Amino acid sequence: MRRDPLPRPAALLPAVAMLLVFAAPLPATAQRADESADRNGRKSWAAVALGRVEPRSRELRLGAATAGRIVEVLVRPNDTVTAGEILVRIEDTEARARVTMAEAQAGARERARDDQSAPRGSGERRRAEDALVEAEQAALAARDAFDAATIERRRGGDGDEAAIARARQALVQASERLRRAEAELARLRATGDTPLPNRTEAEWIAARAELALAEAGLEKTRLRAPIDGTVLQVAARRGELGSPSAEAPLVVLGDLSGLRVRAELDERDIAQVRVGQAVVVRANAFQGRDFAGTVASIAQTVGPGGMAARGPRRQADIDVLEVVVDLADPGPLKVGMQVDVYFRQENAAPK
CATH class of the missing domain: 2.40.30.170 (Efflux pump adaptor protein, beta barrel domain)
Known part of the structure; x- marks a missing residue:
């Protein structure tokens, strides 16, 4: 009696595939x-x-704002941080040099402006401009004091919490003063009642703008906490190159409250x-x-x-x-x- 030939393996594949689909x-x-x-x-x-x-707050993936060598990592996982605190520092020698040059140029332009008589009707505007400069300097000094206090604590120093709280409060007050000075100058410029700046004043205003750009560049070398929270991950390593990248954050932060x-x-x-x-x-x-x-x-x-x-x-x-x-x-x-x-x-x- 002749037997039917066994089915070839290839002929079994569709049936096996169908079985896997229903058994999966x-x-x-x-x-x-x-x-x-x-x-x-x-x-x-x-x-x-x-x-x-x-x-x-979701997971905040914080990356460098500018490319550069990482010189200091101030936090570790599970550290509690406050808004504005520096987490990572990037090499800032070049950025500081730009600030120094811009400060010298702005100072020279300011002296030239002060040596020249103010145009008629511009006295109120000049006073507002001077008040803004003073407010900016006070805000920068307050921020530097806050940074010094928090960095000292992270480095294992005395880190007096009361001193940090005072520095934070002083920074808040200085920031509010700066906001008011900016608003007052903007109000005066919007009224159109004061004369336009003369050449010397315009050069001083341009020098102030260059200084602001230099200071912004320096600030980009500091990775700050945008909120109060807890450090979840730290990928930054001293000596490595930090670069702006959403896919490669230096620090991951979250509000675990x-x-x-x-x-x-x-x-x-x-x-x-x-x-x-x-x-x-x-x-x-x-x-x-x-x-x-x-x-x-x-x-x-x-x-x-x-x-x-x-x-x-x-x-x-x-x-x-x-x-x-x-x-x-x-x-x-x-x-x-x-x-x-x-x-x-x-x-x-x-x-």
Whole structure:
């Protein structure tokens, strides 16, 4: 009796591929959707989404404002910093030389202006200009004093907290004085009642502008904290070259006074979620523990997801809407931790 020949391996490939498709695990979105039904088949949750824990301020990725050699890194991970504090210093010899040259030029132009009689009707404007110069100098001195106090603390010196607080307050007051002086001069120039600057005055104004540019260049060699927060990561290393790059931040900073979750909601569930809705957050690291939260904001645009999902399909294949959830008590949750976000039914009682 003749037997049928065995099927060739190539002929089996379509069948094997079909078997793998049906046997493959469901995408993460589908898996979590199955979890949203209880044992009686009733839907317990309005929607479920993948999310990630982040600081209240999001993660601020701070890079250098100018290219240069890193000469000092003043912070370490978990350090608490205040807004305006220097985190990293970049080589500033050349920038300081430019400031010195600009100061000399501005000083010479100012003396030439003062040696010349003021044009009729320009006295009030000159007084406002002089007040602005004094306010700028006071603000720079206050900032230098604040920098000296905070850097001393970071270097392991005495770092008197009371002295730092006084320096910070003096900087705030000097900045407010500068703001008022700028506003007053702008008001006078806008009225049109004062005569235009003569040649000597115009040269002094141009020299002041050059000095401001030089000082701005020097400031770019200092990476400062934009907010009060906690240092999450430090990539800066002394001796390395720092360059402006969003992909290679020198320091990552965040406000850990509160945590939230940024979730990626499947676009098909948009109608099930609203601002103010109660949610439950769960993390694999803390099995059996629920973290309560509330929907704080919902994005206005839909786009591809950015969080990796389990299974052969990735979240990037699904159009999602970003939903931000404020956590009532984050407890042991950590920044960067991946979590599942369960959106409660509007008429569902908390469990």
